[in-house]
Amino acid sequence: MNAFKKRIFLSGLGFIVLVGGGFIVARPDLYFSIKKNFTIFSEVFRMVSIDYVDEVDPGQLVHTAIDAMLGTLDPYTVLIDEQENQELNIIATGKYAGPGIEVGARGGKIVVIAPIEGYSAYRKGVKAGDVILSLNGLRAENLSIEEVENQLRGEPNTDVKLVVKRYGIEQPVTFELKRQEIVIHNVTYSGFVDPDSTIGYILIRRFAQNTASEVKQALIRLEKNGHLRGLILDLRNNPGGLLSEAVGTVDLFEPPGYEVVSTKGRNPENNSTYYTSTPALYAGNGLVVLQNNGSASASEIVAGALQDLDRAVIVGQRSFGKGLVQIVKPLAYNTALKLTTAKYYTPSGRCIQAINYTHDQDYGAEMVPDSLRKAFVTQNGRTVYDGMGIEPDIQIQPDKPGLLQIALLQQSQYFFFANRYTASHSEFVSQSVSDSLFSAFQNYLNEQHFHYQIPTQRYLSQLKTRLMTTDSALAVQPLDILDSLVVRHKEQAFAREAPEIRKELYLELVSRYQGQKGKIHAELSFDPYVLRAVKVLHNRDQYDRILAIKN
Numbered sequence: 001m002n003a004f005k006k007r008i009f010l011s012g013l014g015f016i017v018l019v020g021g022g023f024i025v026a027r028p029d030l031y032f033s034i035k036k037n038f039t040i041f042s043e044v045f046r047m048v049s050i051d052y053v054d055e056v057d058p059g060q061l062v063h064t065a066i067d068a069m070l071g072t073l074d075p076y077t078v079l080i081d082e083q084e085n086q087e088l089n090i091i092a093t094g095k096y097a098g099p100g101i102e103v104g105a106r107g108g109k110i111v112v113i114a115p116i117e118g119y120s121a122y123r124k125g126v127k128a129g130d131v132i133l134s135l136n137g138l139r140a141e142n143l144s145i146e147e148v149e150n151q152l153r154g155e156p157n158t159d160v161k162l163v164v165k166r167y168g169i170e171q172p173v174t175f176e177l178k179r180q181e182i183v184i185h186n187v188t189y190s191g192f193v194d195p196d197s198t199i200g201y202i203l204i205r206r207f208a209q210n211t212a213s214e215v216k217q218a219l220i221r222l223e224k225n226g227h228l229r230g231l232i233l234d235l236r237n238n239p240g241g242l243l244s245e246a247v248g249t250v251d252l253f254e255p256p257g258y259e260v261v262s263t264k265g266r267n268p269e270n271n272s273t274y275y276t277s278t279p280a281l282y283a284g285n286g287l288v289v290l291q292n293n294g295s296a297s298a299s300e301i302v303a304g305a306l307q308d309l310d311r312a313v314i315v316g317q318r319s320f321g322k323g324l325v326q327i328v329k330p331l332a333y334n335t336a337l338k339l340t341t342a343k344y345y346t347p348s349g350r351c352i353q354a355i356n357y358t359h360d361q362d363y364g365a366e367m368v369p370d371s372l373r374k375a376f377v378t379q380n381g382r383t384v385y386d387g388m389g390i391e392p393d394i395q396i397q398p399d400k401p402g403l404l405q406i407a408l409l410q411q412s413q414y415f416f417f418a419n420r421y422t423a424s425h426s427e428f429v430s431q432s433v434s435d436s437l438f439s440a441f442q443n444y445l446n447e448q449h450f451h452y453q454i455p456t457q458r459y460l461s462q463l464k465t466r467l468m469t470t471d472s473a474l475a476v477q478p479l480d481i482l483d484s485l486v487v488r489h490k491e492q493a494f495a496r497e498a499p500e501i502r503k504e505l506y507l508e509l510v511s512r513y514q515g516q517k518g519k520i521h522a523e524l525s526f527d528p529y530v531l532r533a534v535k536v537l538h539n540r541d542q543y544d545r546i547l548a549i550k551n
Contacts, residue, residue: 399500
């Protein structure tokens with residue numbers, strides 16, 4: 001047993017002894033303070049509710065007081081209402097009842113992003129791109145995304161009436177759908193990213209119920225269908241979830257007895273240490289974890305453990321930095337309190353929580369002074385630091401989209417063009433966007449009077465307006481010349497940004513004909529994170545050097 005592993009076992013033993021022989025001593029002054037201040041609060045609340053000059057809502061008063069109190073703590077200690085409680089229940093159980101529709105907002109409308117294969121909406125013919133007009137008799141234009149999702153969900157075997165507008169069909173289309181129990185898939189895609197089927201890829205969207213089991217099944221399929229020599233775990237934009245599922249996922253890559261994560265709080269009852277417990281399903285071969293700024297919580301537990309144990313190379317951007325543990329305490333009237341009770345620590349002993357995390361500080365700041373950060377060592381002796389999430393071994397900074405690309409996405413131009421295209425084309429089998437299709441897209445934008453403004457135009461417009469109200473109107477003419485140059489620069493943006501525009505258009509069309517899995521598969525071939533990961537896995541010498549001791 002190596003020293004790193006032995007130290008972990010001793011740490012675990014010390015924890016067990018502490019809990020077995022310790023007990024919590026309540027401070028009398030703490031309980032007196034609670035009673036005293038609660039008495040004052042209740043008297044103020046009663047007087048305001050009864051005697052204030054204007055009528056007040058007692059419930060609103062209490063909720064305001066609770067929110068203000070919790071607002072002095074961390075951002076994750078919050079009162080959960082009935083609706084949010086249902087969301088937590090979905091995470092805990094991994095299922096809900098609905099007709100099987102993913103919805104979203106596009107161009108100021110609520111639309112169907114995709115029907116879920118195998119469920120009522122898919123079988124009845126609901127299509128991606130359908131614009132929702134009404135739902136159960138309620139006009140969609142008056143509903144938020146959350147309200148639409150609540151209308152879709154309900155008890156199994158109950159009905160949902162959906163009315164949509166479909167491109168190319170003049171009259172609204174009505175669907176009578178049935179709610180079914182829908183199992184949430186946390187692993188939304190798995191496959192190979194190389195033609196020889198040696199580099200596997202698993203996309204984990206969240207760590208809800210059954211995540212570790214789904215990763216295990218994906219690994220088994222990859223082993224069966226190829227010659228797995230390397231694996232990419234994609235945790236980008238994974239917000240986390242259940243700690244137990246994070247531990248279970250790491251368990252697939254390390255033999256029994258290695259620490260994955262520990263939690264430490266004010267009360268000993270919140271202190272725990274979690275270890276791998278079963279033989280590793282995927283051992284020895286290369287492993288890369290992809291992460292970005294949207295990878296948080298349970299995602300960081302997985303990435304941090306695999307980094308500290310020198311089991312995986314981390315590729316991407318710094319993770320979010322959420323190292324706080326919450327428990328959900330049920331309250332009256334189907335509400336609950338989500339309460340931060342501890343911080344979690346990776347095997348090296350570091351807490352990945354961003355140093356600033358209270359409401360009145362710049363939470364998740366990009367840079368933290370080195371003087372506030374502590375150094376720790378991985379199993380092989382590599383130096384890692386706390387205070388800024390999990391920092392990657394290989395940094396990736398993807399290209400930032402231009403203003404034209406941002407405007408096309410914000411205005412959902414790809415989405416609505418795909419609606420038109422699918423209405424008149426039964427298939428799309430191309431591997432890229434042809435010149436003729438690209439021209440058709442540009443013509444479509446002209447028909448839609450597509451327009452966007454860059455900061456220079458906005459500044460020139462404001463300046464001309466000011467000059468026109470003064471005696472300096474003659475100065476406007478040079479500004480008109482500048483404005484025409486800016487317009488020409490914008491027109492040339494289509495040529496400059498054509499590769500990215502073609503890619504986005506291609507992926508939107510692929511999603512319409514091959515679904516979300518087809519879109520993910522198509523995107524992998526030019527994903528800079530994935531391409532870098534494949535390069536590392538194919539170069540074993542580089543992979544080993546990254547995980548070796550750094551002097």
